[in-house]
Amino acid sequence: MINVLFISISGNTRAFAQHLQQFAKTAHEADAQAPLIALKEISDATQSTGETEPFFVLVPTYLDGGNGIDNGVKELMTTAMGDYLAEPGNAELCRGIIGSGNRNFNEQYCLTAKRYAAEFNAPFLADYELRGTDADAAHIYQVMRDTLAI
């Protein structure tokens, strides 16, 4: 089983997470070795119970101001995920961060995922735009399998 935590404000990341889960289900039906995906949505209402198994994070990007390189940015909307990862013991189990966003934001494209990767000492594994594509789901599923060596 691959555990995936995600946060979604306008539904794109939720749609991609479900797409990824369906991709895994189809792969599992064809090959029992292919792991299924368990999803967990994080929101402002989430009370941390403490993660006990390795997991991956899908996080979209909502930033105000700056480019994050020569001046600062302020994270909006997604801070519940950062707070969750900062809970004792959680970040240590994070095997990687997958970012999403919109390339129109140039240097800020997927910047929240990159900032989390640095802050929580986890690899930035992949990125996709908006709701992602079939190719994104296939690629990200494979990256997760490779990372866990399953």
Ligand SMILES: Cc1cc2nc3c(=O)[nH]c(=O)nc-3n(C[C@H](O)[C@H](O)[C@H](O)COP(=O)(O)O)c2cc1C
């Ligand atoms: C107010 C606002 C700010 C955004 N800022 C960024 C940004 O800085 N970088 C980026 O790559 N995408 C940015 N986006 C695009 C979102 O990350 C993208 O639409 C994402 O798919 C939203 O995911 P969600 O529907 O799961 O909330 C922004 C979108 C909005 C509405």
